[in-house]
Amino acid sequence: MEILVCARRVPDTSENEIQLNSAGNDIERDELVYSINEADNYAVEEALQIVARVGGTVTVATVGGEDDEEILRREMAMGANHGVLISDDAFAGSDGRGIATILKGLVQKGQYDLILTGIQAEDGGAQVGGMLAALLDYPFASLVNSIEVLDGKELKVSREIEGGNKEISEIDLPCVLSIQTGINEPRYVGMKGIRQVASLPIPTYGASDLGVDPSAVGEAGAKVKRVDYFVPALGKGAEILKGSREENVDKVLELVTAKGGLK
Amino acid sequence: MPRIFAYIVHKSGVAADSALELAAAARKIDPAASPTAILTGWGADLDVACHALAASYSEVWKIAHEALAYPNAELIRKALQKVLPTNSIVLVAHEHFGIDLAPGLSIKTNSAFVSDVLDITGVDGANLKVVRQEFGGQVSAHVRCDISSGAVITIRPGAFKPLEGAPVRGGVIDKSSDIGALTAGRRYLETVVAEAGDVDITKFNVLVSIGRGIQEKDNVSIAQELADALGAAVSCSRPVVDAKWMEKSRQVGSSGKTVKPKVYLACGISGSFQHLAGIKGSPFLIAINKNPKAPIFQVADVGIVDDILEFLPELTNKVRELRHVA
Numbered sequence: 001m002e003i004l005v006c007a008r009r010v011p012d013t014s015e016n017e018i019q020l021n022s023a024g025n026d027i028e029r030d031e032l033v034y035s036i037n038e039a040d041n042y043a044v045e046e047a048l049q050i051v052a053r054v055g056g057t058v059t060v061a062t063v064g065g066e067d068d069e070e071i072l073r074r075e076m077a078m079g080a081n082h083g084v085l086i087s088d089d090a091f092a093g094s095d096g097r098g099i100a101t102i103l104k105g106l107v108q109k110g111q112y113d114l115i116l117t118g119i120q121a122e123d124g125g126a127q128v129g130g131m132l133a134a135l136l137d138y139p140f141a142s143l144v145n146s147i148e149v150l151d152g153k154e155l156k157v158s159r160e161i162e163g164g165n166k167e168i169s170e171i172d173l174p175c176v177l178s179i180q181t182g183i184n185e186p187r188y189v190g191m192k193g194i195r196q197v198a199s200l201p202i203p204t205y206g207a208s209d210l211g212v213d214p215s216a217v218g219e220a221g222a223k224v225k226r227v228d229y230f231v232p233a234l235g236k237g238a239e240i241l242k243g244s245r246e247e248n249v250d251k252v253l254e255l256v257t258a259k260g261g262l263k
Numbered sequence: 264m265p266r267i268f269a270y271i272v273h274k275s276g277v278a279a280d281s282a283l284e285l286a287a288a289a290r291k292i293d294p295a296a297s298p299t300a301i302l303t304g305w306g307a308d309l310d311v312a313c314h315a316l317a318a319s320y321s322e323v324w325k326i327a328h329e330a331l332a333y334p335n336a337e338l339i340r341k342a343l344q345k346v347l348p349t350n351s352i353v354l355v356a357h358e359h360f361g362i363d364l365a366p367g368l369s370i371k372t373n374s375a376f377v378s379d380v381l382d383i384t385g386v387d388g389a390n391l392k393v394v395r396q397e398f399g400g401q402v403s404a405h406v407r408c409d410i411s412s413g414a415v416i417t418i419r420p421g422a423f424k425p426l427e428g429a430p431v432r433g434g435v436i437d438k439s440s441d442i443g444a445l446t447a448g449r450r451y452l453e454t455v456v457a458e459a460g461d462v463d464i465t466k467f468n469v470l471v472s473i474g475r476g477i478q479e480k481d482n483v484s485i486a487q488e489l490a491d492a493l494g495a496a497v498s499c500s501r502p503v504v505d506a507k508w509m510e511k512s513r514q515v516g517s518s519g520k521t522v523k524p525k526v527y528l529a530c531g532i533s534g535s536f537q538h539l540a541g542i543k544g545s546p547f548l549i550a551i552n553k554n555p556k557a558p559i560f561q562v563a564d565v566g567i568v569d570d571i572l573e574f575l576p577e578l579t580n581k582v583r584e585l586r587h588v589a
Contacts, residue, residue: 011398013533014475017554018398027402096366096376119362123397125378130366139337139448142363156452161359164457164511164519169335172448182505223375223409227392229402238550238559238566248567249578252528252549253585255565259547260469260526262493 001056001149003047004112005080006103006132007040008062009071010122025228036071039118043179045186046147047116048079054149057081059110063091063102072202077193078186088206093219096124100131101217105210107136114155115176119143129178139175145183264386265413267298267352269320270343272334272360276311278302281356281418283319283425288354288418290426291383292391297321298354301346301438303339305332317433327439330447336363337447344371345442350413357417358517365417374413377406381422386410399535400558419536420517460512462496468525469495472515474538475502476531476552476571483508485575486530492582498522500538516541530571534559551575 011018015033020026036044047058060075061084062068072083086102094102107115115133119142120126126142133140145166146158153173158166160180171177207214215221241248256262269285271278282300289298300320302313305327313325326342347353353368355361357379369376381403382394389411395404408414464470471490477483483497490497497513504514515522516538523544530551532538539562542548550563551571560566567574 013398013401017556018401019556020402027398097370100370122399125366125376125395126362127366127376127378130363131370131376134340134367134370140363140367141449143359158455159359159363160518161454162517163521164514166455166457167359168452168455170450170452175448181501182507185507223412224377225407227405227407229397229404232394232403237561238548238563240555240560240566240568245569245574245577248569249574249581252551252565252567252578253581255547255549256469256493256526256528260493260495260524262469 001050001054001113002111003050003056003058003114003116004107004110005040005043005047005058005060005075006062006115006117006128007044007060007071007075008037008118008121008124009034009064009068010037013122020229020231024230027229034067036074037118037121037124039120039179039181041075041118041186042181042183043116043118044075044078044080045184046179047114048187049184050114050147050149056113059084059112061086061103061106063087063094063099069202073194073197074189076197076200077189083200083202085202085204086206086210087204088214090207090214090218093222093225094217095222095224096127097131097223098217098221100128100135101221102210102212103128103132104135105212106205107132109205109210113173115174117176117178119178119180126178129176133176136176139171140177141169141171141175142178143180144177145180147177264293264296265350265352265410266348267292267296267354268347269298269300269354270364271300271302271312271316272356272358273302273304273308273312276308276315278312278316279356281358281420282316284420284423285354285356285418286319287423287426288380288383288416291423292352292386299324301326301343303328303331303334303342305329313435317435318430319433321431321433323433323435324438325435326442327437328442328445330445333451334360335447335449335451336360336367337449338445340364340368340371341445341447342442343368346438347372350374350411352410352413353415355415355417357419361417365415369415372413372415374415375408375410376415377408378417379419380416381419396536399533401533401556420540421536458512460510462513464496464498464513464515464520465522467496469493469528470498470515470522470524470526471495471528471530472498472500472532473503473530473571474500474532477503477508478572480506480508482572485572485579489575489579489582492579492586500532500535529559529563530575532559533557534562
């Protein structure tokens with residue numbers, strides 16, 4: 001099975017506190033630690049596990065700039081066969097539809113049976129997978145938390161719905177699935193693994209390579225634009241205990257006992 | 264102003280709570296709006312839901328089709344494409360069905376798409392101004408959306424307060440004959456109900472709930488020891504389940520369990536809205552988190568900025584000490 005995984009490099013919220021910059025119009029980007037978007041990493045792992053079962057190749061693609069190449073190398077160190085960087089000045093400022101339009105160009109250049117995305121990026125809208133599927137007229141499922149290959153033409157997939165229940169469906173190939181976190185246990189990648197793939201070529205494709213009309217993407221084609229970031233004025237908010245740890249322990253125990261009806 | 268529609272999710276003849284929230288969101292886009300509800304389905308349940316909703320929406324469009332008996336987003340998208348006027352604004356609740364339906368619908372209707380909207384701050388010419396959150400709620404963003412060729416907008420459940428007002432006497436309009444044949448590349452088979460798990464976290468007065476701040480599987484015992492000392496149970500947020508540190512049955516949130524304890528100790532939990540959606544009954548919420556900017560502090564009653572890996576063991580010792588003395 002030929003699998004394409006669409007991934008993104010994002011500020012890593014497990015490593016950073018995201019704060020406003022001093023101008024109050026963007027997040028503070030100095031010293032941010034970036035990594036592959038968590039859900040996208042699960043998608044790559046899932047692709048690798050499918051290929052281990054039924055054969056095929058895994059290609060990881062990202063739309064961005066040269067800084068974003070590091071996540072492609074990381075996923076290649078995990079075992080992805082190919083990395084593709086999609087980069088063009090015309091792509092800057094794309095909204096979700098723009099990114100999906102660019103990715104459609106990449107899909108049509110290849111012969112993919114299955115396209116995976118992460119369900120959502122930390123700063124994203126849970127949108128690109130569903131849009132890409134609609135642009136390609138492929139079937140789509142979101143929030144996928146298990147995949148079983150039935151034969152060369154169909155998959156059996158589970159979606160995470162309310163209360164931890166699972167919605168099971170069959171879906172025709174080729175299709176697009178957006179992957180929920182927790183679907184698998186992504187393998188560890190060490191520095192050694194990344195060094196081993198350091199010299200592998202990563203092709204870069206621009207608008208003309210992908211047959212993408214520059215006016216349909218980027219800032220020019222975007223119907224949706226983030227104006228700025230802000231932190232809303234707090235409501236009441238928590239009463240923050242300012243005591244020593246020992247005092248705070250006593251206070252919490254007193255509150256838990258009183259409010260929780262403990263004896 | 265373009266015409267505004269609300270796609271309403273319903274089950275067993277009852278519309279989702281979000282039905283009235285979507286009407287409230289429509290009024291924030293256009294105070295003069297008289298939004299139209301659209302319901303799809305099959306059989307008596309659909310009729311019951313449509314008629315009930317006609318007390319809240321002045322017009323309800325019913326699309327009945329045997330293939331829509333189970334809500335398959337691909338089929339519903341195709342049905343909506345047939346009936347929606349061009350340049351419409353379509354509102355959908357941001358939950359698992361809306362996430363499945365809405366992005367593709369925006370492509371097929373050639374309209375703008377914004378997801379998980381918390382507030383609508385106005386219209387400026389062709390632009391709708393909305394508020395979203397990013398990075399798990401650590402920051403908010405103002406977003407501008409060009410609605411000149413319509414829009415599909417998913418609305419965060421609970422973000423818009425339903426409007427008070429006398430019931431309306433809306434009409435139900437049957438649009439079923441407009442949609443034609445429906446086929447999909449994805450076919451629903453069954454729903455598998457979540458496993459019960461070893462401990463029923465919905466039955467406890469006190470929950471010691473852990474998040475990413477617990478850092479590794481071996482540290483779960485730190486929370487378990489506190490829970491044991493208190494006669495409480497350990498629950499958790501999504502990252503703990505994703506990392507396989509606890510069973511899914513321990514997860515509190517929209518994709519996990521809904522709990523109603525008296526006290527909720529949120530330990531190393533940032534406080535995403537999906538997590539908070541699982542906490543009902545207004546428990547006394549105590550948050551302990553290293554990050555003073557964690558969104559959990561906005562909703563907690565009492566907060567402590569500290570490392571749970573150091574704070575919880577001291578709390579456990581104190582509980583044991585007191586109980587031993589007693």
